[in-house]
Amino acid sequence: MTTDAAIEAVGVRKAFGDHQVLRGLDLTVPRGIVFSLLGPNGAGKTTTVRIFSTLSRADGGSVRVAGLDVRTDRQRVRSRISLTGQYTAVDVAQTGEENLQMVGELAGLRRRDARRRAEELLDQFDLTEAAGRRAGTYSGGMRRRLDLAAGLVGRPEVAFLDEPTSGLDLPARQAMWRVISDLAGSGVTIVLTTQYLEEADQLADRVAVLNDGRIIADGRPHVLKQQVGGRRLELTFTTEPAFDSALRILSHRALSRDQHALAISVGTDGDAARVRALLDEIDPDRDRVRSFAVHDASLDAVFLALIQKDSSHV
């Protein structure tokens, strides 16, 4: 029996000793999308990915990946997935090309096809120039890209990426984001884990938030952000009359105000044109707003809000 979903997990439980890490995780990931599993350090993201990718067995519940049961159909599941783990799996003493070629041959490609596939991926991941160099000489970002490429050599249906950008600096992280974004729509289902809402927002079509061993929220990233407030534009005014008139104009758009500090905050997506328009609207003569700042809804805030909502349901 095959299903349409790339992943269907029901009631997954897993404990290490008496430490219950997953307590009934339910998750459905449609095919062909970029899916992000978001959660703080220690939430159980790696544990979940290892169970989904057949490396670890759940204590209870059921998981189907690419339509196959990970427990009873291990081998076939493995031929349809790939895993790019939290720690890179490239051989530093092999060149980028050799690494990919090896993985290709292990995946069942002929030598010649493996070489072609390696060249294709090196090009796609911006590694052609470094193809002949040992991976040990690569920067952290290049090594991660090579690792990700290795995960795609066998053309998996579902590719798992466990914290693909952790430990990378901003430029390397952005390069990784570009590469992952380019994969979207290619047919492969990408399941990535991250600790950053911003990253999930950038990359994923859908996000699930993992907390306390269960999925506490699941949906499109912007919806999730709206649920918890998204970003805030914080305005500080020059005088009390300026503050009062802005408050009149903004009325219900004001999310919060602080009479004493002459500060009002409103929701924003951070778009410059819209921020400018808003400033013009409340301050046409450019003498009322003293300063403004955009604050991200931090992951902490998101979790706090979600956890509060979650526990109010119980």
Added chain:
Amino acid sequence: MSELGVALPGRVSEPGACGARRGRVMIARCLRLGWRNTDALITSLVLPIVLMLLFVYLFGGAIHTGSAYKTYVLPGVLVLCAGFGSALTAVRVTEDMSGGVIDRLRTMNVGGTAMLTGHVVASAVRNAVSSALVLGVACAIGFRSGAGLTGWLGAAGLLMLFIVAISALSAVIGMLVRSAEAANGCTFAVLFLPYPSSAFVPIATMPTWIRGFARNQPVTPVIESIRGLLLSHPAGNAPWLAIAWCGGIVVASVAAALVLFQRRAGEG
């Protein structure tokens, strides 16, 4: 950048490479990694030669074994070096088991068999080369064997069997321990095993309490038979004992390695 839009149509339909292919790819990988690990390579090629020269020229004058010492000691040095070189397999295996590599390989259906094959065969090749080098230098400084072709082939075969046995045993150690340092420590145990044997001095010259161990430990029949074959001495039942020991070690190690691989890789 090219499109990945072709991802699905060209999918690989079979579940990865067949077992033999996987083994071959893993052998190529282990050989390449071994070849490129320059420090370890130099150690495993140069150290044996230095050891042999040490025994022949430094101790050779003081030790009287009844024949020219270089002739007496060469089989021992060969076995010592092969043992040491093979034991390095433990370090390689530990490195593979503790990095991210093992997860990638497992999700590609590369199991314990392919892993073990890769490491053991690569080790066998490395040690065959280093043994040949030791032998070459030994001949250059005057080692003479009275053996015919069968003697040489027999000795080479036994040495290879010993190398495979120690490599497989070391792979087990590599799967048991958690760090490369610990694995390295274990290789030293193997390095010292040939000393209380007939490798460097006849057992009769040892203190009595150690003789029992020296006579009955696995390295002794290996050395005795290689010595016998190379020097055309009668070796008695030593070759059979050696084959039994090594064969037993191989079988036990392979079984243990496969079980350990499953267990070790399946945790977490």
